[in-house]
Amino acid sequence: MRGIVKRFPGVVANDHVDFEVRSGEIHALLGENGAGKSTLMKILYGMYRPDAGEILIDGERVRFRSPLDAIRRGIGMVHQHFMLVEPFTVAENVALGLPSSRRFVNDLDRVAARIRELAELYGFKVDPGAYIWQLSVGEQQRVEILKVLYRGASVLILDEPTAVLTPQEVEGLFRTLRRMKEEGHAIVFISHKLKEVLSISDRITVLRGGRVVGTIPAADATREELARMMVGREVVFRLERPEVEPGEVMLEIRDLWAMGDRGVPALRGVDLEVRAGEIVGLAGVSGNGQRELAEVIVGLRRPTRGRVQIGGTDVTGWPPAELIKLGLSYIPEERMRDGGVPEFSVEDNLVLKDHPFRPFSRGIFLNFPEIARYAERLIGDFDIRTPSRRTPLKSLSGGNIQKLILARELSRSPKVLIAAQPTRGLDVSATEYVRRRILEQRERGTATLLISDDLDEILSLSDRIAVIYEGRIMGVVRTEEADIEELGLMMAGAKSA
Amino acid sequence: MIGATLVGIATSAIRLATPYLYAAIGEALGQLSGVLNLGVDGIMLMGAFSGFYVTLLTGHPTLGLLAAVGTGGLMGLLMAFVSVTLQAEQGISGIGLYLFGLGLSTLLFGMTVGTVKAVAGFPPTPIPGLSQIPILGEILFSHNPLVYGAFALVPLAWFVLNKTPFGLKLRAAGQNPLAADSLGVNVIRVRYVAVIIGGILSGIAGASLSIALLNVFQQNMTNGMGFIAVALVYFGGWRPLGVLAGAMLFSTVNAIQVWLQVQGVDIPSDFALMMPYVITILVLASMARRRIHVPAALNKPFERGGE
Numbered sequence: 001m002r003g004i005v006k007r008f009p010g011v012v013a014n015d016h017v018d019f020e021v022r023s024g025e026i027h028a029l030l031g032e033n034g035a036g037k038s039t040l041m042k043i044l045y046g047m048y049r050p051d052a053g054e055i056l057i058d059g060e061r062v063r064f065r066s067p068l069d070a071i072r073r074g075i076g077m078v079h080q081h082f083m084l085v086e087p088f089t090v091a092e093n094v095a096l097g098l099p100s101s102r103r104f105v106n107d108l109d110r111v112a113a114r115i116r117e118l119a120e121l122y123g124f125k126v127d128p129g130a131y132i133w134q135l136s137v138g139e140q141q142r143v144e145i146l147k148v149l150y151r152g153a154s155v156l157i158l159d160e161p162t163a164v165l166t167p168q169e170v171e172g173l174f175r176t177l178r179r180m181k182e183e184g185h186a187i188v189f190i191s192h193k194l195k196e197v198l199s200i201s202d203r204i205t206v207l208r209g210g211r212v213v214g215t216i217p218a219a220d221a222t223r224e225e226l227a228r229m230m231v232g233r234e235v236v237f238r239l240e241r242p243e244v245e246p247g248e249v250m251l252e253i254r255d256l257w258a259m260g261d262r263g264v265p266a267l268r269g270v271d272l273e274v275r276a277g278e279i280v281g282l283a284g285v286s287g288n289g290q291r292e293l294a295e296v297i298v299g300l301r302r303p304t305r306g307r308v309q310i311g312g313t314d315v316t317g318w319p320p321a322e323l324i325k326l327g328l329s330y331i332p333e334e335r336m337r338d339g340g341v342p343e344f345s346v347e348d349n350l351v352l353k354d355h356p357f358r359p360f361s362r363g364i365f366l367n368f369p370e371i372a373r374y375a376e377r378l379i380g381d382f383d384i385r386t387p388s389r390r391t392p393l394k395s396l397s398g399g400n401i402q403k404l405i406l407a408r409e410l411s412r413s414p415k416v417l418i419a420a421q422p423t424r425g426l427d428v429s430a431t432e433y434v435r436r437r438i439l440e441q442r443e444r445g446t447a448t449l450l451i452s453d454d455l456d457e458i459l460s461l462s463d464r465i466a467v468i469y470e471g472r473i474m475g476v477v478r479t480e481e482a483d484i485e486e487l488g489l490m491m492a493g494a495k496s497a
Numbered sequence: 498m499i500g501a502t503l504v505g506i507a508t509s510a511i512r513l514a515t516p517y518l519y520a521a522i523g524e525a526l527g528q529l530s531g532v533l534n535l536g537v538d539g540i541m542l543m544g545a546f547s548g549f550y551v552t553l554l555t556g557h558p559t560l561g562l563l564a565a566v567g568t569g570g571l572m573g574l575l576m577a578f579v580s581v582t583l584q585a586e587q588g589i590s591g592i593g594l595y596l597f598g599l600g601l602s603t604l605l606f607g608m609t610v611g612t613v614k615a616v617a618g619f620p621p622t623p624i625p626g627l628s629q630i631p632i633l634g635e636i637l638f639s640h641n642p643l644v645y646g647a648f649a650l651v652p653l654a655w656f657v658l659n660k661t662p663f664g665l666k667l668r669a670a671g672q673n674p675l676a677a678d679s680l681g682v683n684v685i686r687v688r689y690v691a692v693i694i695g696g697i698l699s700g701i702a703g704a705s706l707s708i709a710l711l712n713v714f715q716q717n718m719t720n721g722m723g724f725i726a727v728a729l730v731y732f733g734g735w736r737p738l739g740v741l742a743g744a745m746l747f748s749t750v751n752a753i754q755v756w757l758q759v760q761g762v763d764i765p766s767d768f769a770l771m772m773p774y775v776i777t778i779l780v781l782a783s784m785a786r787r788r789i790h791v792p793a794a795l796n797k798p799f800e801r802g803g804e
Binding site: 086106 | 660661662663664665666668669672673675676677678679680681682793
């Protein structure tokens with residue numbers, strides 16, 4: 001790819017980007033959110049058309065009008081959000097869009113046989129007759145890779161493939177990728193996780209603000225150097241975690257059961273406690289009851305059995321308004337859906353929780369001057385980048401929306417904080433900021449339950465780590481004694497020793 | 498006596514299922530591809546009128562059927578253009594299409610024919626041999642060709658949906674168009690084809706009334722059958738066999754209702770006419786919580802991200 005330029009309204013996503021990948025190579029594309037990694041690869045896959053620049057395959061200039069053109073030239077893409085048809089079987093998903101060897105009748109039996117051959121060759125297991133909704137996330141990803149291999153792709157693009165996997169599944173994926181490399185495939189690996197990029201790739205290209213910062217062999221790269229290239233300044237990896245003596249139990253959960261959205265129990269007897277000044281990390285593969293647990297604690301989901309206590313008060317089944325008064329704060333997983341009202345202004349969103357109380361309201365009237373003063377202060381304190389306090393929330397970037405939610409939730413001096421995926425989708429700088437603020441809260445004596453799919457995040461912030469699997473806590477370990485292998489096994493359902 | 502009555506009701510239930518089958522199978526194809534077409538009734542009316550008028554002019558019901566096919570296809574094309582290309586709200590544009598079909602068929606009928614006239618439609622065509630079977634022969638094999646066609650459509654639709662590459666693409670377009678697009682499936686074209694075939698089948702559904710079952714045309718002669726067909730698609734869980742079951746349930750209740758009226762049983766005729774609809778609502782409501790694979794992208798226009 002040479003001199004690729006792609007503009008979207010208001011931004012230049014790719015600014016004269018040069019990129020190449022050779023056969024038998026894993027080439028990582030590294031960069032923060034919005035650096036232009038996905039855009040570049042969507043251009044290569046024919047989903048976007050570049051405004052300028054050219055694509056060459058085996059030295060020949062090509063023009064892709066749709067993914068079909070790219071597929072025909074041997075390019076395959078595994079998307080970050082899987083492109084699978086859930087009510088279809090594995091074989092149907094693989095066969096979709098391909099001509100049948102029997103012309104007007106499906107040849108799913110032949111497709112299934114070929115799938116088994118490919119799975120054998122690359123060393124993984126898959127049942128061609130299984131429905132997608134029956135498969136785990138790791139298995140679904142393998143189906144995505146199969147789809148690409150089945151089409152005979154020589155270039156394989158993987159967009160953030162490890163974001164949803166357990167450590168063991170990541171290892172399995174890496175084995176498959178190395179096997180594919182040996183077979184002579186060219187692989188593009190998009191990621192913002194430095195550790196993985198260093199362990200899997202041969203070369204690394206770093207993008208920042210739509211431009212290439214540099215391409216270096218992985219063997220010569222260090223974590224610090226890559227982070228500097230990505231962010232444009234030094235990044236501190238070790239966060240200060242001063243000793244804090246945990247106080248009384250502030251959040252206590254006993255034998256908690258609750259239904260999930262699909263009408264089956266999502267929580268099956270959760271026991272957990274968090275003390276003042278302590279961060280307990282809840283680790284687990286997403287979809288094992290984390291979301292439901294957070295919702296039950298903050299009063300958004302009714303438990304079917306069990307008890308939740310905050311500061312010694314039984315609050316089981318209390319409505320959110322009462323819990324808020326009691327000093328419970330919540331950083332929701334879906335920040336655009338549950339974290340604020342996108343159409344409301346920054347200042348309205350900042351007082352969303354406390355507007356019925358003094359000093360923000362007097363009688364039935366809102367105290368606008370006070371709200372404005374308060375909003376200006378928080379915008380300054382939390383470094384929320386916004387044109388003004390009257391700007392609608394939806395026009396802020398993800399990182400700034402998260403800062404706003406932090407500002408609202410943390411400035412209320414919470415006794416208990418539920419932080420669900422607080423840095424998901426944020427870039428390195430915003431992530432660093434959010435983590436710092438959560439640690440600060442710990443020193444102030446807040447009891448924090450940190451729910452995260454990112455094991456590194458849990459390891460670097462928590463005092464203790466609880467692992468959840470199918471709605472049950474598989475074990476709780478002190479962070480300094482935690483072993484990543486053991487955590488991974490618990491995340492996959494093995495009981496702790 | 499009772500035997501003859503039951504045979505009569507069963508025979509007329511099979512006949513009455515015909516328009517529902519065409520229209521509901523056609524609607525199911527469109528919905529499975531992701532397009533909700535509420536204009537079925539309007540297309541049926543246009544199909545009924547064009548089939549009737551061409552038959553009246555030429556004396557050939559086959560030419561009338563072709564006219565209905567053409568009219569239905571054009572109405573389907575119109576719906577596809579508005580909902581797929583222009584991405585209009587499907588529910589609203591479907592209602593628009595219905596009103597358009599209702600108004601235009603009334604207008605054209607008034608301008609060309611004006612009064613009630615009967616045509617010589619498709620004659621009953623007993624199937625040699627099979628129609629001689631006692632009881633079943635009369636119930637199943639002594640109908641006109643459009644009735645056989647409606648029932649043949651059920652296995653045909655099942656086969657196309659489940660056993661052909663086109664069926665796979667069609668269902669994928671309605672479940673996850675982004676995924677289908679990423680594999681090079683032309684979602685727009687698939688939806689166009691599905692909605693146009695749906696229109697053609699709705700046109701035939703209308704013609705089955707005007708040139709095969711009743712052999713007349715009247716203003717608004719479908720009486721909301723197209724909307725019942727939409728309900729039957731939900732009832733049948735988007736499966737041809739389910740649609741067949743729903744159509745038979747509905748037409749059987751209807752046949753009983755007709756028989757009761759003919760017998761002069763003393764119930765208000767409005768109440769009898771209401772019965773099939775009440776039963777439809779009750780059955781649908783009772784099945785509302787059943788788990789079925791609703792096409793996930795139903796009613797959602799398809800557009801590639803970022804363009």
